[in-house]
Amino acid sequence: MTRSWQIWRDRRGRLSYLRFSVLALLLLPLLKAIFEAGGIAHGARPLNELIHRAGFWALVFLGTTLAVTPFRRIFRYGKLLDVRRMLGVGTFCYIAAHLLLFYADQSYSPSKALHEITHRVYLIIGAIAWLGLAALAVTSTDGMVRRLGPMRWRRLHQVSYFIALLALIHYFQQTKADVTVPIFAASLFCWLIAYRLIAAWRQASNLSTSYLFLLAIVVSLITFIGEAIGIGLAFHVSPLRVLETIFNFDVGIRPGWRILVAGLTVAAVDAVLARWKSGDVPARAVAAE
Numbered sequence: 419m420t421r422s423w424q425i426w427r428d429r430r431g432r433l434s435y436l437r438f439s440v441l442a443l444l445l446l447p448l449l450k451a452i453f454e455a456g457g458i459a460h461g462a463r464p465l466n467e468l469i470h471r472a473g474f475w476a477l478v479f480l481g482t483t484l485a486v487t488p489f490r491r492i493f494r495y496g497k498l499l500d501v502r503r504m505l506g507v508g509t510f511c512y513i514a515a516h517l518l519l520f521y522a523d524q525s526y527s528p529s530k531a532l533h534e535i536t537h538r539v540y541l542i543i544g545a546i547a548w549l550g551l552a553a554l555a556v557t558s559t560d561g562m563v564r565r566l567g568p569m570r571w572r573r574l575h576q577v578s579y580f581i582a583l584l585a586l587i588h589y590f591q592q593t594k595a596d597v598t599v600p601i602f603a604a605s606l607f608c609w610l611i612a613y614r615l616i617a618a619w620r621q622a623s624n625l626s627t628s629y630l631f632l633l634a635i636v637v638s639l640i641t642f643i644g645e646a647i648g649i650g651l652a653f654h655v656s657p658l659r660v661l662e663t664i665f666n667f668d669v670g671i672r673p674g675w676r677i678l679v680a681g682l683t684v685a686a687v688d689a690v691l692a693r694w695k696s697g698d699v700p701a702r703a704v705a706a707e
């Protein structure tokens with residue numbers, strides 16, 4: 419009985435409320451879809467709606483998995499590492515459902531599905547990302563960590579940043595109208611990648627509060643400029659004209675502002691916790707990343 423509960427226990431053998439909470443978080447989009455099943459079924463394209471939901475949540479959970487390393491340091495909460503694998507496997511479940519629903523939408527015809535995938539660039543990119551996530555899921559077991567060795571395993575799992583980039587391209591390419599959410603998602607990934615790159619460059623396990631403030635500002639600027647160039651290219655207008663409108667809040671809050679607020683909030687939390695908590699991230703756990 420105790421053994422069957424092993425997966426829900428932390429390293430000290432106690433029932434892990436963190437793991438239960440993450441399971442609840444992972445199940446939330448599924449429960450929401452079940453709750454809204456009536457509305458979805460009566461929509462114009464129920465299967466397409468479910469494909470979108472599964473893809474969106476896979477991307478959200480992929481980002482959450484990548485956020486574990488910086489957030490456990492910023493929040494001084496080493497236990498977060500305990501749920502990284504669970505988040506990764508959850509991501510794969512949603513992405514498996516995404517492909518399965520796509521297959522159902524292609525009338526369960528392998529040749530039709532394969533033809534569709536190989537004839538659309540955004541689907542080719544999605545398929546490469548899918549295969550990458552499958553490889554990460556297969557190699558996520560303790561046995562595979564031992565077989566590959568920690569160094570090679572870590573290097574392999576760093577591919578997840580490249581996979582996230584492909585998933586974002588796939589997301590952008592299939593978006594037909596409003597790109598606000600994809601741009602915000604891209605800015606969050608940009609923050610995550612920049613955090614890891616700066617930490618690696620400084621050979622530090624975490625970034626100081628001033629670096630986090632700087633990171634928030636730089637990523638926000640990149641987001642404003644990237645959005646302006648994107649809109650400029652798409653609508654044949656000068657990116658400078660687009661930049662002039664960033665203070666026009668009548669048309670909505672631009673992703674650049676959103677990432678600025680999110681980044682500054684994280685930096686402020688870091689500043690507070692740096693005073694209150696000395697850090698409960700054990701050296702052994704840092705070595706395991």
Ligand code: HEM
Binds near residue numbers: 476477520535547589
């Ligand atoms: C073989 C692999 C894949 C196939 C066949 C596929 C297929 C699709 C299709 C058909 C759509 C809807 C497009 C439309 O309605 O025009 C879509 C949207 C999407 N896919 Fe995929 N996809 C794949 C892999 C992935 C992967 C690996 C990710 C991310 C981890 C992903 C994330 C998304 C997202 C975020 C959306 C848009 C969701 C939204 O609109 O909110 N897909 N995909």
